[in-house]
Amino acid sequence: MTAATMAPTGESRGQRTARIMAEKPVIALLVVLAILYVITGVQDPTLFAPQGIRSVLLLACPLAILAAVQTVCMLTGGIDLSAAMIANFAAYVSANNAGLGPIASLGFAFLVGGAIGLINGIGVGVFRVNPLIMTLGMSSVLVGVITVGIVGDGFLSGSTTILSLVKSVGGGTLFGPIPLNSIVLALVAAILILGLGRTGLGRSIYATGDNESAGRLAGVRSWQVLIAVYVIAGLLAALAGLMFSGISGSVGPDQTNSYLLPSVAAAVIGGTSILGGTGGFGGTIVGALILTVLNRLLLGLETSDAVRQIIYGAIVLALAWFYVRVTGQRAD
Template sequence: MSARATGMRSGRWTVLQGQLRDRPSLVLVGVLLLLVLVIGVTRPGTVGPTWVANTILFAAPLGIVAAGQTLVMLTAGIDLSVAAVMTAAAYVAASQSYFGSIRAVILALAVGLVVGLLNGIGVAIFRVQPLIMTLGMGLVVSGVLLVYSLKVSPEGPPNVPDIVRTLGSGKVLGFVPNSALLWGAIATIVIVGLRQTGYGRLIYAIGDNPVACRLAGVRGWLVQLVTYVICGFLAAVAGLVLTGAINGADLSLGDVYLLPSVAAVVIGGTSIYGGNGGYAGTLVGALILTVLSSLFTLLDAPDPLKQILYGAIVVLLAAVYVRTAGDTG
C-alpha cells in the first residue's frame, strides 16, 4: 500500500513536471500570486480592487516598452535606447502641449519612430552591434533632449496634454485604467502577430538562424529594421503613458525603465540569443517586477537593500524559468 501510494505521488509529480515543461509561464504566474499573497499577509487590507488597478496602471509603461524589447531580443538584438526615447517622447509631448494635444502626441510618437529607424539602419544595414548602436543612440537622444530643453521656449513649464493625462491616469467605470486597455490591445497584437503572421515567424527564424534565413533569400535586414522601428514606437507610447500617469515630465523620467525592460523579457523566458520566447511571459514578468517593487515600498526597505534583493530575485527567476523551459529541450 505504501509503495502504491508512493508510486501515485511520483506519477502526479511527473505529470506536474510535464505540465510545467509544456507551460513554463505557469511558474511565473505562481510567483506572481505568491508575491501578492506575501503583500496581503504583511500588510493586511492592502490587496484589493484599488491596489490591483494601481498596480496595473504603473505596470503598463513597463509592459508596453518591454513589448518592443521582446521583439528586438527575439531577433538576437537589444535596444538600450528605450529609456531615452521614453523620456524624450514624454518631454516633447509636455513641452508642445501649448500648441495642441494632437500635435504634441504626433511629435512625441515621431521621436520614437525616428530613433527606431536610425537604430534599425545601424543594426540591420550597417551591421553595427545592437548593444553598441542602441547605447550610443540613447546617449545621442539624451544629449539632443538636453539641448532641446534649454532652447525650447514654451509659454510655461511643461504641461502634460489632456489626452495623454486621460490615457495615463484615467479609468473606465471608475476602476479599469485606460492604460490597461491600451496595454491589453498592444499585448494582443504582439502575441497574435508573433504566433499567426509571417512577420512573427520571420522574427523567430532570424533570431534562431540568421545565416539560414539569408541563404533562403529572406530579407532579414528588413525584418530587423521594422522591428527596431516598432520598438522605438512602443517606447514612445510607454513614455506618453508614464507621463500621463504621473502628470509630469522631466529629463530623467524613463531612466529607471531601462534595466527592467530587459529584465521583464528575460524573466519571461525570452532567450538573449534570440529565436525563443514570447510576449506572454514578458507580460507576467512586468507584473512581477511591479508587484516586487510595491512589496519593497510597503516594507520600507532601504534603497541599497532594495537593489540587492531586486537584482537577486530577477536572476533567480530568470534562472528558474530558463531551466524549466529548457527541460523541454
C-alpha cells in the same frame, strides 16, 4: 541529435506537471506572481483592496509596454538600451506640442520614436553594428540632444504641460480596480501576440533571431526584418513614454530611466531568450507584473535602499534561474 523523440509514456504526475510547465511556462510564471502577490498582501493588506490592485496595474502597464520594446528586439537577438531615452524624448515632444491638439502632439511623439528606431534599425540591420552598442550610443546621443533642447531657448523649451488625453488615459480609472491604461496594454498585447504568432513579419523575426543563416538561405533579408523591429521598438518606446508621463502628470528629461533595466528583466523573466528565437509578449506582461509587485514588497520593508537593491537583484536572478529550470531550456 539522438535525444530521441518518443511519445511520452507512463509519465508520473510530477513528470506531467513538469511537461505542462515546460510547454506553457506562462502558467508557472502566473503561479509565481500569485505567490508573490499573497506574500506582499500579507505585509500590506491594501493590496487586496480594489485601490491596491489598481495601483499595481497602473504601474505595470507602462512597464510592460517598455518591456515590449525589449521583447521584440530580444527575439532577434538584440536589445534596445535607448528605449528609456526615446520614451523621455517622445513624452517631451508631445507635451511641447500639446497646444496643437492631440493628433499633432501624439503624431510628433510617434514620429520621433519611429525615426530614432529607424536609425537604430539601419545601424543594426544594414551596418551590422552590435545592437547593444548601437542603442547604448543612441541613448547617449539622445541625452545630449534633450539637454541641448531644454536649456535656454532650445527646441524642447516649450510647454511641459502634458495633453489632457495622455493624462486621463495614462492615469485614469476604467472601472473598479482597472486603470484606463490597461486598455492600451490590452491593445498592444493583442497586436503583438497576433503579430508575432500569425504574420509573416512575426515568423521572420523569430527566424532571424533563431538562426540568421537559415533565414538568409530561405530568402529572408534580415536587414529588412531588423529595421522593422527597431522601428516598432521606437514606436512602442514612445508609447511607453507617454504612458509614464500620464501617471506622473508631467514630463522630465530622465523620468523613464529607472525603468530601463526592469524592462529588460521583465522580458527575460517572461521567458524571452536574450539570444533570440524564442519567447513572446505574453510572458513579458507577467514578468512586468511580477517586478511591479516585487518593487511594492520591497518598498514596504523597513530597510535601507541598498538592502532593497540587493534583495531585488537576488530575486530577479532567482526568477531567471527558476525559469530555465522549469522550461528545461538547458536539458540538452
